[in-house]
Amino acid sequence: MADPLPHTVDLMLRAARIADDAELVDIAIDGGVITAIGPALTGRGAEEIDCAGRVVIPGLIESHVHLDKALLDAEKSNPDGTLAGAISVTAELKRGFTVAAIRDRARRVLDMAIGNGTTAIRAHPDVDPIVGLRGVTALLDLREEYRDRLDIQIVAFPQEGILQAPGTLDLLRESLHAGADVLGGCAYNERTVEDCRRHIDLIFGLAAEFDVPLDIHADFADDATDPRYAMADYIAEVTERTGRHGRVTLGHMTSLAGRPRADRARILEQLAASGISVVPLPATDMHLGGRSDVTNVRRGIAPIRELWQAGITTAYSSNNIRNAFTPYGNADILDIGLFLAQTAHLSGPDDLTRVLAMATTEAARTIGISERYGLRVGAAADLVVLSTRRVEGALLDRPDRNYVFKSGRLTARTTRVQEVIRNNENPRDKN
DSSP states (O other): OOOOOSSOEEEEEEEEBSOTTSOOEEEEEETTEEEEEETTOSSOEEEEEEOTTOBEEEOEEEEEEOGGGTTGGGTOOOSSOSHHHHHHHHHHHHTTOOHHHHHHHHHHHHHHHHHTTEEEEEEOOBOBTTTBTHHHHHHHHHHHHTTTTOEEEEEEBOTTOSTTSTTHHHHHHHHHHHTOOEEEEETTOSSSHHHHHHHHHHHHHHHHHHTOOEEEEEOOSSSSSSGGGOOHHHHHHHHHHHTOTTOEEEEEOGGGGGSOHHHHHHHHHHHHHTTOEEEOOHHHHHHHTTTTOSSSOOOOOOOHHHHHHTTOOBOOOOBOSSSSSOSOOOSOHHHHHHHHHHHTTOOHHHHHHHHHHHTTHHHHHHHTOGGGOSSSTTSBOOEEEESOSSTTHHHHTOOOEEEEEETTEEEEEOOOOOOOOOTTOOGGGGO
16 A cells, blocks of 8 residues: 555545556646555545546557648548648648648647547648748647647658758758757658658758757658658668667658568668657558559558567557548547557457557657656656546547546546436436
């Protein structure tokens, strides 16, 4: 049993389930931090919530989201469903972007995310000669507006490439001066393999100049026949050469699944040795992939189990929400996790628990917040109370997020009443 608490704490969560093979615990929160976890804590909370055996998890993390481009499907959809089509449609729409419009659409998604239990987001606003710094500016405003409810990291992202979009490198530098937290890359969106490598060299150099992490869109294709979509080897090499171990993340990485097994194993070993994290984005990857296949349509998802087995930190995220890249989504990371499990041949308690970790502890490592994150004493009290009473049900049960806390402060609450009427009952008899 945990030691008695020395004083009344701000909040006490009673009878919480944090593991399926352990007894229920109380969680004490004071000053926005978890101060004690244990069965039947003797202290009191200024506010107390009876979890009644419901599951409590750390706050969910969206490690890769394009808030600036969210909800654009209402304006214009993707005509052919391809990646090229999505980039083209979005480039057209971006010409009409305003900071206010970006803020409005992003705010709607942020509110969805909070209601669904998200406490941290890494957002990738486009930075290019088309849109300039409007996306970054909007996200800087929202980072401040939401700071008590949600942590927002901003990734300056060159969607249109760098070499084929002159002026982008200077705009990326301006974004970092303005307060962007991370430097992005789009390694495949250049005309030649040599330019792709130059793109990578440039962003590594700029990241070193500002001492920021890198989060790169890479190898986003059905297979690796086009070498522009097989840059993981080179990125791992540059990571090692420049000493950026543990500070590089790669998003998508779908073409990994299209490489020969031995080749894939070698690349995964390189990524693991370089401390590179990988973030598959299943809703987008499945929607855009396999478009040219007429038989045996490919799933187009990075090989999740192989990433796990290689020891690579692996998260997942929503990526895009209701736009030309992904015409679906509600900023519900648990819903995306269930979809990932269904499409990546993952099942059973061990797999599903690992998928949940991809949206919590592994995502925290990916975005660099693990030191202050988690279900442990001393961590920030970013917590979610789910309506399920089994941790393995966090995905399967599609549970409500009954309570969402950011640093111990309630940010969202969901109460739902459902009643099943038996054939021999008349609901009016209860009135």
